[in-house]
Amino acid sequence: MSFVISRKQYLAPNEAKAQYEPIIFGEEGFEVERIDVSFGHPLYTTLADIFYIRSVTDVMKTVPVIPDGCISLVFKGCGERKDAYICGAIDEIKKIDVYPEECYVFIRFLPGTGYPLAGDDAGGITNKTLDLRGSTIGGDQIISVLERDTSLEERIRLISKVIRIHMQSDPTNKYLINYCTERIFQNQGNIRMDKLAAETGFTTRHIGKMFEKCVGLSPKLYSQVIRLQASMNRIMEARNEPLVDIAVDCGFFDHAHMNRTYKKLIKCSSGEFRKSMFNKLDYDQVDDYIAVN
Numbered sequence: 001m002s003f004v005i006s007r008k009q010y011l012a013p014n015e016a017k018a019q020y021e022p023i024i025f026g027e028e029g030f031e032v033e034r035i036d037v038s039f040g041h042p043l044y045t046t047l048a049d050i051f052y053i054r055s056v057t058d059v060m061k062t063v064p065v066i067p068d069g070c071i072s073l074v075f076k077g078c079g080e081r082k083d084a085y086i087c088g089a090i091d092e093i094k095k096i097d098v099y100p101e102e103c104y105v106f107i108r109f110l111p112g113t114g115y116p117l118a119g120d121d122a123g124g125i126t127n128k129t130l131d132l133r134g135s136t137i138g139g140d141q142i143i144s145v146l147e148r149d150t151s152l153e154e155r156i157r158l159i160s161k162v163i164r165i166h167m168q169s170d171p172t173n174k175y176l177i178n179y180c181t182e183r184i185f186q187n188q189g190n191i192r193m194d195k196l197a198a199e200t201g202f203t204t205r206h207i208g209k210m211f212e213k214c215v216g217l218s219p220k221l222y223s224q225v226i227r228l229q230a231s232m233n234r235i236m237e238a239r240n241e242p243l244v245d246i247a248v249d250c251g252f253f254d255h256a257h258m259n260r261t262y263k264k265l266i267k268c269s270s271g272e273f274r275k276s277m278f279n280k281l282d283y284d285q286v287d288d289y290i291a292v293n
Helices: 139-146 152-166 171-186 193-200 204-214 219-237 243-249 255-266 270-276
Strands: 030-035 047-055 061-065 072-076 083-087 094-098 103-109 129-131
Touching: 030 152, 083 139, 103 152, 139 152, 171 193, 171 204, 171 219, 193 204, 204 219, 219 243, 219 255, 219 270, 243 255, 243 270, 255 270
Parallel strands: none
Antiparallel strands: 030 047, 047 103, 061 094, 072 083, 072 103, 083 129
8 A cells, every 4th residue: 555645645546455454253152253345346445354153052141242452333133133233442341142043243343344223423433332323324215125034144235235325434534544544553553643743744633533534443452453453363373383473473562562552452461362362351340332321
């Protein structure tokens, strides 16, 4: 991706899609599957992914939702009743209690792209949930499509077209925030704000305001989220790799720095996560991800 931004002008990219793929955490008792969002999809350049989680067990189980910097549309229900929500970015781990035969569909927008769904203010819905019914982004139309008797993939395709119509945003904000979030991702959260200011021609204060407006997290917290996601992927893929090596490779100063971030964002240490994932997490101390305000 290559483009230049200054106070007076900007040059748009050729709509290249960022390569950020947040973690999807599934466990025994769930069917988890991604839905194709390849080139040609109505929301191709703005989506991190689309996936669903379906319970295939006869008991209620809790699913962790990990901070990823994304604003999400979440659809609940596989029976007659369909609920839909706009969920803001989160700054610590949340949970969803999934009951037998329940299904949740997540449409996750790349950090900095979903803010038009929140009335152009992502910060206003950080750690919050809004009911999509009656919203200004075609919520009632989306619910109508969701309740059709067609395949899930067809309903998601139609819903994506409805969303695209309402995804209007200021081009200057769009290209600035896309550039900054991509640079932070490329550097695994290890880039100074004064460097981003020098590269874009905007002040660190302005960039901070744009993050609050478009991502819902500060640049510092977003960088922590990116390091968390990168290190969690490494821990799950390389079961025997020293944690200190993972910490340094993923942009932390050292293992202790990584552990402080883990305890802040997911309420456990990196060692505890490696040993038991979230099996020993006290979910009574974790807030619900979907809590309509």
